[in-house]
Amino acid sequence: MSPDLRTRLGSVHLDNPVLTAAGCAGTGRELAAFFDISRIGAVITKSVMLEPRAGRPAPRVAETPSGMLSATGLQGPGVEVFLQRDLPWLLSRGGRAGVSLAGSGVAEYAELARRVSEAPGVAFLEVNLSCANPSDQGRHFTDDPREAARVVHAVRSHARSDVPVFAKLAADVPDPVALAEACAEARADGLSLVNTVRGMAIDPRTLRPAVAGGMGGVSGPAIRPIAVGCVYEVHAALPELPIIGTGGVRTGADVLEFLAAGASAAAVGTVNFHDPSACARILRELEEALTEHGVRRAADVIGAAHRPMGEPLGGAHAPGGA
Secondary structure (H helix, E strand, C coil): CCEEEEECCCCEEEECCCCCCCCCCCCHHHCCCCCCHHHCCEEEEEEECCEEEEECCCEEEEEEEEEEEEEECCCECCCHHHHHHHHHHHHCCCCCCCECCCCCHHHHHHHHHHHHHHHCCEEEEEEEECEEEEHHCCEEEHHHHHHHHHHHHHHHHCCCCCCCEEEECCCCCCCCHHHHHHHHCCCCCCCEECCEEEEECEEEEEEEECCCCCEEEEECCCHHHHHHHHHHHHHHHHHCEEEECCCCCCHHHHHHHHHHCCCCEEECCCHHHHCCCCHHHHHHHHHHEEEEECCEEEHHHCHHHHHCCCCCCCCCCCCCCC
């Protein structure tokens, strides 16, 4: 008998805990040629902004040890195209839509939340807080718990009440738990941990930055221990808040690791670029891993790393329990 993979992100019920990470699968079109996107828990879309953006000039991507450095600059066609073309396409294929929002100010986030949450079929919103705050010398919103909380409060206040709001946080901040607590106080319905980690690579041939603008975001297996650590610490501090774990997921065992740390689901990112069928494979591997552990329900693993040694896996121990 196959294990029960169902999980919950608060009020959102998912068939399984395997999602795509924002920015790594577009709106599902790129992956749909390789597997049925309706089979995974949800597609978290590339971050949507109010107006079209060309993004940064090339080069935008560079390979790093066990990962990737990217600096795309939030390229996209804007919210109108997303609502009229991309979201309907995803829903027509049976996909669950988690929509990532990115803004250049609190008012822009609020307007995006209102417009996107009113669209039929949006399962949840993910607030990308790793955006430059023009009122704070261009620092990211996620760098300051008070500014992050302002954005989350605005999104929660303007989004439809039945559409959950997840705050996506960075790990390279002074205190990830304090940041998470500030977002929870601002009425975030859940958290997504973590975004890319800021870094840089130098091209050894030119001795110049490998991506335009110099700095970029590091993703891939190199950051997974950082992401798992953040999930573990935040779940310990806020055990009732559902978490999406993100960062370096390549295998079903990696998903299991995030669940044990306290996540209710795990998002697959960088691996999609060289293995576009990865989500389907990871879902199979997760089933196999649960079977090997003798676990009947994926939800029973959530938070397992926080329990006393020897305690059997069983029962819903976290808000993500099915």
